[in-house]
Amino acid sequence: MHLLEEKAAVATGPAAGLRNFAQEHKSDAGYLDVAANGRGEEKGLLMLRALRRVPHAGPRVVEVGPGGGAAVAYLAAQLGGDTAPARGVRLTLIEAPGVVSRSLQAAMQQFARVGDCELRHGFAQDIAALLPEPVDVISASALMHEVYSYGGGYSGLHTMIRTLPRVLAPGGCFAYRDVYAVDGPTLHERVTQSYHSRAWLLFLRLFTPQYLAEGTHPYHHAEDELVARQNSRIVDVAALDPDTSAVISAPIGLFREIQRHFITFRDHVWRSGALGVVPELDGDLAADWIDFRGGHKRVHFRLDADAAWLPRPHRMMLPAMSEPYAGHRTIDSDIFDMVTDVALLAFLNAVESGDSTCRQVWETWLLREGRETYAYLTLDQLLTAFVEHSAAAGTDTVLLPVQAGDIDRVNRHYYNRFLKQLPNPLRDAKQLVLFANVPRADVAGMRAALDALAARCGKPSLARMYRAITKGDNS
Template sequence: MPFATHHKSDPRYLDLAANAHGAEKAKMMYRAVQRCPEGPLRMVEIGPGGGAAVAHLADLLAEEEPRDAVELTLIEAPGVESESLAHAMKTFGRVGTCRLKQGHAQDLCDLIPEPAHVVSASALLHELYSYGGGYGGIHTMMRNLPRALAPGGFFAYRDVYAVDAPSLHEHAVQVYEHRSWIQFIRMFVPGYLAEGTHPYHHASDDVVVRQDSRIVPAERLDPRKAAIVSAPIGVIREIQRHYITARDHVWRRGALGFVPALEGLSAGDWIDAASGHKRVHYRLFEDGSLTRQHYAMLLAVSEPYGDHFTVDGDIFDDCTDAALTEFLTLVEQGGEQAEVWQEWSVREGRETYAYMTVDELVADMAVKSADQGADAVILPRDADDVVREPRRYYNRYLRKRLSAPLTDAKQLILFSRVDLGDAVGLTEAMGALRRVCSKNSIARVHSVISDRI
C-alpha cells in the first residue's frame, strides 16, 4: 500500500490531529534526557508531524541548566512537510540545533551521523507495518536500534494499547445497534479487507455478518437493523479504532457543522475524570452542514461560553452520532461530503494498527535487538518505565455504544540500551520484566541474552 504523502502532509492533519499529544511525547523524551550524563546531547524524533513535541521539548530544556551542545534530528517520510514543524524547529533554536532529514524509520542508522542518546517515536509500529514491509519492517527497526543508540541511550515509545488476547486471529463477537456504527462498517470493512495491508488472509479469518439471523455481506448491511459481527479480534479492533479516527477527522474538518476542542485546556473540562465524563467545548458553524433538526437540537442542550458553546459530553456524543449518520448517508449518495470521507480513507482508512501487547513488544524488542550482533539489548530498566494510561473519555463512549468494547488506552515505554557486559543493568532490566511480562516471555529474553554473553 503506497504511503499517502499528500494527505499525511495536509495541514489539518499535521497541525491539528498529529499534534494532539506533543506534550506527552516531549515529557517522555525529557525524562530520558534527565537520565543522560552531562555533556553534549544528541536526540532523534521519528515522525515529528506538526512539531508539537519539538516545541514542548524546547520549553522543558529551557528550564534546566544549558548543556554544552544539544542536537535534535527529525526523521520524516519523504515528501511530508509542515509549516508548523518549520516554526517549531526555529523555536528549538533557543536551546540547541535542529535539522530535518527525509527517510524511513527502518533506515535510521543511515540517517544519523552517530548514535543518539535519545530516540523518540509515536505510533511507529502501525506506520511500519502498513508502509514499511509488514512485520519485517518492524523487526528491521528493532534490530537497528542498538546501533542507533549511544551506550546507555534511550528509546521513548508511545502507542495505542494493544488487545490483550492470545492472538489477533482469535475470533470475537460484537453486537452493533447504533446506526452510525453499522453504516460505518458497511462503508469501511469491505475496502479495508480488500485493499488494506493486514494479516487476516487465512480461511479461519473470515468475517461473518448477520442481520435478522441471516448472513449478509458487510456492504449490504441495513443500518436500521442491529448487526452481529463475528471476526478476528484484530478486525474488531480495527473497526473500533477506525470509527474513532474517522469521527475525529470529520469533526476537525467541520463537516458536521461543529468542531469540539480536542486539545488544550478546554479539552480537559472534566465533570468526573475517573469515569471519563467531560464537558465538551465546541464551535458551531451555520454553513448548512447540519440539518435544521440537528442544529436546533444541539443548541437546545448547550450553553453559551464566551465565543463558543459547552454541552455535556454524553449528549454531545449522541448528537455527533446522529449527525454522522446523516454525513455517511450523504457520502454514499455521492454528495460533496464524499471528499472528506476520501481524505480520511486514503490517509489512514487502509492502515493496520500492528497491535503488540506490552508483553509482546518488550520481548520482541529484546530478542530482535540482540539479533544484529551488537553487544547490547534494548529493554526497560525499571518497571516505572512502562506506563498504561486509559483514554477515559473514549472508553466511556465505547461502553455506551458497544456490547463488548475493547479497552482504549495509551502504552508508553522508555527502553534503555543495556550493554551485555553490564551485569547491574541486565539485573535491573530482568527485574522490570517480572512486573510487565509473562514467564514465557521472560524465559525467551533470558535465553537470548544468555546465548550472547
C-alpha cells in the same frame, strides 16, 4: 508520523504505494498543525526520562517524525525549567522531504533557547544513513505501526527494530509511543461482540470490507474469518442492515481496529465541518474538563453554515442543545455525542447515496487512516519482538526496558467514555515503552531488565528472550 510514507511507496512498488499511502493528506498543514499536534507532555515524557539517564554533557537526541512539534515544545519547556538534564542537549528532528509544519518551526525556535535543534529530511527506514554517529536517545510516536502498515508488514517492522541498536550508543534509549493493543496473549483470540447503534452498523458495513481487502493486517488465517449474524442468520458484513442488531464473531484485534478507526473517522468528520460544527481545538477551550478521569468535558464550537447537506432537523438540533459562550457555542460532551451520533448516521447514509461533499470527506479520511493497522502486537509480543530482533543486530546490545516504570499505558479517558455506548468496548489508550540499549556484558542491567519483563510477559516469551540474549540470535 509522516516519515515512512513516500519511502513505503518506493519500497513496495508504485501500485502498492498509491493504494496504501496518501502523502498529500498525511502532510496537510491542517493535519500536522492541529490534528496531529497534541499530547506534547505524553510524547515528551519518555524523552525527558531518558535524558536523565545520560551520564555525560551534550546528549544527542533524535525525534523521528516530529509532526507539529508538540513534543519539541514540551521538552523545551521542561529543559528551560530544570537545568539538570539539559546540559546542552543537541536535538535532531527527522521528517519526510516536503513535510512542513508552521507549529514545528515555532517549537524549534522555542527549543533553540535551551539547546541546539536541527531538522533533517529523510525517511525513517534510512535512519542509519541520516545519523552518521550513534546517538543517546531516539524518540518516535506511531513509528512502528506506520512501518508495519506502509513499510513491509512484519518484515519491515523487524528490520527497523534491528536497525535501532546500530544507531543508538550502548546504554542509549529508544522512547516508543504507539496505540495500545488489547490485554491477552494474542490479537487472534476470537471473541463475540454485539452492535446496536445504527451509526456503528453502517460504519461496519462501509469500512470493514475495504480494510480487510486493502489494509495491511495479520487476519488472513481461516480462523480469523469475521462472521456476522442478524436475526440468527449469517450475513455478509458488506450487507449488514443498520436497523437490525448484529452479533459478530472475529479476532479481538480486528474489533480493536474497527473501534479505533471509528474514533479517528468520527474526529475527522467533526474537524472537517461536515457535521455543521467547527470545533475549538487550541488552548484552554480544547480541554474544558468537567471530570477528566471520567472523560467528561464541555465541547466548544462554532456553527458552520456551509453544511447544507445535513437535513434541517440536524442543523437545528445543535443550536437548540448548546449555549452561546464568548462568541461561539458550548455543549456538554455527553449531549454532543448523542446529537452527533445521529448526524454521523446521516453522514454515512449520504456517503452511500453518493453525496459529493460527504464522499470527499470520507475518501480523505480513508486515504489517510483507513488502511493503517494500529494494534498489530500485544505488549507481550511487542517486548518479545524487540528483544529477539535487536539481539540479532550484531551490536552485542539488546533493547530492553530496565525498570518497571519504563512500561506504561495512558488511557484515553474522553474516548473510553464515548465507547461506553458499545456493549463490548475495548479500552482505548497509548502504549509507552522506554527501551535501553543494554550491552550483553552488563549483567546487572540484564538482570534488572528481565525482572521488569517478568511482570509483563508469559513464560514462553521470557524463554524466547533468554535464548535470544544468550545466543545472540532468534533461531
